[in-house]
Amino acid sequence: MGKGRAPCCDKTKVKRGPWSPEEDLKLISFIQKFGHENWRSLPKQSGLLRCGKSCRLRWINYLRPDVKRGNFTAEEEETVIKLHQNYGNKWSRIASQLPGRTDNEIKNVWHTRLKKRLVQSSETSPCSSNSVSCGKEDKSQAEGCLNKKISQDFTTSVSSGGSYNSNQEDDPKIGLLFKYSAFNDIIQEVDKPDLLEIPFDSDPDIWGFLDSSNSLQQSGANEFRAEQESDEDEVKKWFKHMESELE
DNA sequence: AACGACACCAACCGCTCCGTG
DNA sequence: GCACGGAGCGGTTGGTGTCGT
Numbered sequence: 125m126g127k128g129r130a131p132c133c134d135k136t137k138v139k140r141g142p143w144s145p146e147e148d149l150k151l152i153s154f155i156q157k158f159g160h161e162n163w164r165s166l167p168k169q170s171g172l173l174r175c176g177k178s179c180r181l182r183w184i185n186y187l188r189p190d191v192k193r194g195n196f197t198a199e200e201e202e203t204v205i206k207l208h209q210n211y212g213n214k215w216s217r218i219a220s221q222l223p224g225r226t227d228n229e230i231k232n233v234w235h236t237r238l239k240k241r242l243v244q245s246s247e248t249s250p251c252s253s254n255s256v257s258c259g260k261e262d263k264s265q266a267e268g269c270l271n272k273k274i275s276q277d278f279t280t281s282v283s284s285g286g287s288y289n290s291n292q293e294d295d296p297k298i299g300l301l302f303k304y305s306a307f308n309d310i311i312q313e314v315d316k317p318d319l320l321e322i323p324f325d326s327d328p329d330i331w332g333f334l335d336s337s338n339s340l341q342q343s344g345a346n347e348f349r350a351e352q353e354s355d356e357d358e359v360k361k362w363f364k365h366m367e368s369e370l371e
Numbered sequence: 372a373a374c375g376a377c378a379c380c381a382a383c384c385g386c387t388c389c390g391t392g
Numbered sequence: 393g394c395a396c397g398g399a400g401c402g403g404t405t406g407g408t409g410t411c412g413t
Contacts, residue, residue, distance in 0.1 A: 142381070142407085164398060180399075181382065216401060227401070232380055235403095 133175040138167070140175075143182055147172060151179055152187055185226045192224025196233055204230055205238055 139147075154170035160183065163176035172179060185191070196204070200222060207218040215227035215234075222230065 140383075162398080175383090176398085177384090177400095178382075184400095185381075213402065228381075231402075236379055 133164075133167075133177070137173070138175045138178070139173040140178070143174075143186075147174065148182070148187055151183060155183060155187075181228075185228045188226075190224055191226060196225075200225065201233070201238060204234060205242070208234065208238075 143151075150170055150172055154166065154172075158169070160166055160180070163180045165176070166172075166179050167174045167176055170179075174182075203222060204218060207221055211217045213231075215231045219225055219227040219230050
């Protein structure tokens, strides 16, 4: 794109680094009221001294109501491994199959845990069966080797000759993915400006912050969203509280 | 208790994609 | 068709917590 591009924001005039609870509240409050049609102008309108990109990232990776916090379950990890085998480093693609998990989170988990785990297990059980050399001197090679093995296992489990998509309901784990995916439609609603629904379990820090001055109870982190429909009163209370916090 | 190594994760950076005029 | 701007994505970094010595 031709002449290069202007930076997304004036870095000398925006705050950087970790977000404070107050900033989080401002962002949540603004998005709940007005949505996020335009990330670039959002900081200005909401009174945040942040780059639009930073706001977007914070919202998507942390504040979004449907973000699931906490450790990945074994099933989720396995799913990530399999999806990575299919999609490669398309984290957003993988994330779309794991509701509540963000691309950033999946990426982190992959780099910190799963990749290592794969390399380790490839070292203990070399995939000699398919005549691929798994030299220890090249970790990426080892990883590739293992991926190949997983791929085989995966395609086998999905059933021979069938594509991933056409057989996903046959595999219990893929079935699980499907169940997750069913929530996607609901989750995507969150991005719509006119929606006024705030689940109470998205961010421990925020809720801890809120709890410190109010007794708004957050529901358990792993309880799913079915109970949320009756939370409208809670939402109003929450807004009132947030507004008072911001004053 | 102090220190270093390692692990984890939030956030940033820069690039690409896509819509619009 | 082209230029531009905004959004999204993936790679990387830096801060912080944890563990081992």
